[in-house]
Amino acid sequence: MGSTLDTAAVRAAYDAQLRRDLPPSGGAATAERTDQLTRHLGVGPDGWSGVVWSSLDEATADQVIADTVAWLRTVEGHAEWKLHHHDTPADLGARLTAAGLVADGVESVMVAEAAAVPHFEPPAGVRLVEVADDADIDRAVLVHDLAFGGDHSGLGRRMRVGLAAGLMDVVLAVAGDEPVSAARTDYYPGTEFAGLWGGGTVEAWRGRGIYRALVSHRARRAEQRGVRYLQVDALPTSRPILERVGFTAIALTTPYTVPRG
Incomplete structure (x- = not known):
């Protein structure tokens, strides 16, 4: 079955609505937003905490990553940085690995x-x-x-x-x-x-x-x-x-x- 989806427009909507501006799930969870990151903080051992959106450049990425990974190590429950392959800088994945995070399998965002x-x-x-x-x-x-x-x-x-x-x-x-x-x-x-x-x-x-x-x-x-x-x-x-x-x-x-x- 063919698709007529405008991929660029839908990805822009996805990045804005389900990443940058998405409220956290659960009544006690919170979200923190800056010009560089959106991160969610879950509550308890069943909670999910992590980075859901980022916009970094090569000059600032390593310090932001170091600070964020230090924060991730303190949270209870599941902790991750959800990287999307179009995120910047282009070597963000390698930088996350160098900071001590472990990559899971690649998934396709399907809409x-x-x-x-x-x-x-x-x-x-x-x-x-x-x-x-x-x-x-x-x-x-x-x-x-x-x-x-x-x-x-x-x-x-x-x-x-x-x-x-x-x-x-x-x-x-x-x-x-x-x-x-x-x-x-x-x-x-x-x-x-x-x-x-x-x-x-x-x-x-x-x-x-x-x-x-x-x-x-x-x-x-x-x-x-x-x-x-x-x-x-x-x-x-x-x-x-x-x-x-x-x-x-x-x-x-x-x-x-x-x-x-």
Whole structure:
């Protein structure tokens, strides 16, 4: 499926709305903005803290990086500098590595207009369920544990907060009584965007069209809430699926994290 998205214009909107000016998630989280950085400070062990936008030059970058990395080492919870490959200076990634941060995998920032995402039904025998109670949240956490590995109990706590505040949708794909995939949508009031996250499917159910059905379902929900653009930070495994349903890569991003322990 082709796309008519104006990549430059959408990237400019993305940089302004979802990076430079984005309010932090969570009632107790805070944001600090200067001409050089926007950074968010989360709260508690489940919080997310880090740099979401930067505009640096070669003369000032190293001092700003040193000060910011020192701050990142003091925060509780997850800490990272979310680098986008069009950020300046051009060697920013190398400078972050030299300052002691560790690069994770490269992801593609994919965007589509919500109204342009086609409708896809889930495969036979699978139904989509809107998460509305603690039991369903626990099932969504279980799916993430099985699909991605690790312990996602912290995500469950964030889901409870986001659902209660009306800033998140969570949907399960269920085969019989078995949850086989889960995904969520984060809403950003005051912006044109919503973010699609998760989409983890247990191994035995992959390759059957569940992921694209979850994308389609969330697109309809977001469209009903007046969202213009859907945004996904896509791993290489997800990018081809998203391209086939009308998403366009507008940027590349690499998280640089503080090593723990």
